[in-house]
Amino acid sequence: xxxxxxxxxxxxxxxxxxxxxxxxxxxxxxxxxxxxxxxxxxxxxxxxxxxxxxxxxxxxxxxxxxxxxxxxxxxxxxxxxxxxx
Amino acid sequence: xxxxxxxxxxxxxxxxxxxxxxxxxxxxxxxxxxxxxxxxxxxxxxxxxxxxxxxxxxxxxxxxxxxxxxxxxxxxxxxxxxxxx
Amino acid sequence: xxxxxxxxxxxxxxxxxxxxxxxxxxxxxxxxxxxxxxxxxxxxxxxxxxxxxxxxxxxxxxxxxxxxxxxxxxxxxxxxxxxxx
Amino acid sequence: xxxxxxxxxxxxxxxxxxxxxxxxxxxxxxxxxxxxxxxxxxxxxxxxxxxxxxxxxxxxxxxxxxxxxxxxxxxxxxxxxxxxx
Amino acid sequence: xxxxxxxxxxxxxxxxxxxxxxxxxxxxxxxxxxxxxxxxxxxxxxxxxxxxxxxxxxxxxxxxxxxxxxxxxxxxxxxxxxxxx
Amino acid sequence: xxxxxxxxxxxxxxxxxxxxxxxxxxxxxxxxxxxxxxxxxxxxxxxxxxxxxxxxxxxxxxxxxxxxxxxxxxxxxxxxxxxxx
Numbered sequence: 001x002x003x004x005x006x007x008x009x010x011x012x013x014x015x016x017x018x019x020x021x022x023x024x025x026x027x028x029x030x031x032x033x034x035x036x037x038x039x040x041x042x043x044x045x046x047x048x049x050x051x052x053x054x055x056x057x058x059x060x061x062x063x064x065x066x067x068x069x070x071x072x073x074x075x076x077x078x079x080x081x082x083x084x085x
Numbered sequence: 086x087x088x089x090x091x092x093x094x095x096x097x098x099x100x101x102x103x104x105x106x107x108x109x110x111x112x113x114x115x116x117x118x119x120x121x122x123x124x125x126x127x128x129x130x131x132x133x134x135x136x137x138x139x140x141x142x143x144x145x146x147x148x149x150x151x152x153x154x155x156x157x158x159x160x161x162x163x164x165x166x167x168x169x170x
Numbered sequence: 171x172x173x174x175x176x177x178x179x180x181x182x183x184x185x186x187x188x189x190x191x192x193x194x195x196x197x198x199x200x201x202x203x204x205x206x207x208x209x210x211x212x213x214x215x216x217x218x219x220x221x222x223x224x225x226x227x228x229x230x231x232x233x234x235x236x237x238x239x240x241x242x243x244x245x246x247x248x249x250x251x252x253x254x255x
Numbered sequence: 256x257x258x259x260x261x262x263x264x265x266x267x268x269x270x271x272x273x274x275x276x277x278x279x280x281x282x283x284x285x286x287x288x289x290x291x292x293x294x295x296x297x298x299x300x301x302x303x304x305x306x307x308x309x310x311x312x313x314x315x316x317x318x319x320x321x322x323x324x325x326x327x328x329x330x331x332x333x334x335x336x337x338x339x340x
Numbered sequence: 341x342x343x344x345x346x347x348x349x350x351x352x353x354x355x356x357x358x359x360x361x362x363x364x365x366x367x368x369x370x371x372x373x374x375x376x377x378x379x380x381x382x383x384x385x386x387x388x389x390x391x392x393x394x395x396x397x398x399x400x401x402x403x404x405x406x407x408x409x410x411x412x413x414x415x416x417x418x419x420x421x422x423x424x425x
Numbered sequence: 426x427x428x429x430x431x432x433x434x435x436x437x438x439x440x441x442x443x444x445x446x447x448x449x450x451x452x453x454x455x456x457x458x459x460x461x462x463x464x465x466x467x468x469x470x471x472x473x474x475x476x477x478x479x480x481x482x483x484x485x486x487x488x489x490x491x492x493x494x495x496x497x498x499x500x501x502x503x504x505x506x507x508x509x510x
Contacts, residue, residue, distance in 0.1 A: 108184075108186070108187070109186045109187070109188060109189055110184060110185065110186040110187070113186055113204070113207065113211075114211075117208075117211045141212075142212055142213040142218070143213075143218060143222070144222065145222030145223065145225050145226035145232060146226060146229075146232050146235065148209045148212050148213055148219075148222060149209065149226065149232065149235045149236050149239060150235070151208065151209070151212040152205055152206075152208030152209045152211075152212070152239050153208075153235070153238065153239045153242065155208040155211065156204070156205065156208060156239050156242035156243050156246070157242060159204065159208075159243070159246060160242060160243075160245065160246040163189065163246050163249075163250060164246075164249070168189050168190075168249070168250035169188065169189065170190070170250070
């Protein structure tokens with residue numbers, strides 16, 4: 001867990017304007033994005049991310065852990081969207 | 086956690102139209118599907134998924150982790166369906 | 171996390187008609203059942219399940235992980251039953 | 256995660272009549288009890304439990320995992336008691 | 341997960357009178373305390389705790405797991421305090 | 426999980442005045458901060474944190490675990506902000 005955001009330049013652009021999506025599928029895709037941004041906030045170096053992605057994408061247990069993070073974010077986004085009811 | 090969705094072609098078809106199901110059992114099956122889509126969003130290559138599935142489906146601890154992801158998604162879906170009351 | 175449910179025949183019978191139980195203890199037992207069904211949805215082969223059960227039931231850390239999945243499902247079931255108040 | 260509850264005789268006595276406690280501290284103690292019952296539902300054999308307890312109680316990481324399960328149950332019990340407000 | 345609380349004498353003093361705090365920061369400190377009490381409920385022996393603390397406080401992954409438990413308790417305490425709004 | 430906060434001097438300054446943020450992105454950044462403070466509450470020594478950060482920021486699985494803690498805190502902050510609706 002990084003103590004300081006070692007990104008050369010803090011991610012200035014707005015990447016998360018809202019949690020509201022029009023469909024559950026878009027909500028799921030946003031959950032995947034949030035999970036990745038959580039990784040990026042810890043390790044902004046793209047080469048390292050690309051290298052590590054290559055490794056854990058080949059490991060069943062790491063893939064399950066990644067799916068777990070998506071599930072937590074999807075729970076948040078689904079509540080934000082009143083479950084698209 | 087992949088930074089870019091390396092699927093050759095982004096999954097275009099609509100696979101998650103709604104969180105609403107008629108029974109808790111269908112809700113549980115949807116939770117299983119969401120857990121798998123969370124894996125697939127990290128690793129879209131079917132051969133790798135099939136290979137890794139073969140491994141973790143033989144490991145008690147990995148099976149518990151997989152069940153944990155299903156539990157988080159089921160919590161979301163159960164709330165979405167007002168617990169089918 | 172299996173992409174396809176490798177069960178010879180999809181579990182046709184209805185095993186989860188409702189989340190409503192008469193007591194917290196029954197709710198806890200249902201949470202244990204849901205945790206197991208989450209494992210079974212990943213690995214339907216009874217021999218493998220029995221073999222792996224033998225292993226993780228002897229490992230303190232795996233027992234804690236199993237208890238964790240029960241805790242997540244129990245949280246869902248308790249909310250479904252308005253905490254049996 | 257056991258597929259069948261291998262206890263010689265199903266735990267007949269009522270051990271969880273209610274989630275309601277008079278204080279947060281009692282709620283925390285109930286959360287500890289639920290965490291242990293989650294372990295016991297997977298492994299009812301007291302000798303194994305005692306042996307494994309001896310091991311993980313000496314491992315920092317296992318102690319953190321155990322605390323994590325208590326945290327999930329405590330979240331459930333706190334909500335059940337309207338946070339003792 | 342201990343089956344019986346091996347503390348020589350059950351922690352008699354009241355250590356958790358309320359979940360209500362005046363600020364989010366106090367709420368976070370209470371979450372840290374609850375996480376530690378979850379560890380202590382599993383292993384009351386101070387020497388063992390001190391020894392193990394020395395180890396996991398030097399391990400990045402264990403520090404992340406410890407932060408995870410604090411996050412779950414903080415979620416409970418934040419809800420208890422209506423997010424200090 | 427430290428039993429006592431070994432920081433030479435307890436973090437006196439106020440670092441968490443509120444959970445309310447103006448945008449989801451600020452909420453996500455606050456979640457990252459809370460995750461790091463959870464690590465710091467366990468290990469206040471900056472050298473150790475810096476050393477360990479160097480290690481887990483290079484490990485895909487640790488990066489996923491770190492992202493998981495951010496996801497739990499983000500869930501809390503999103504609820505605190507009524508999902509910025």
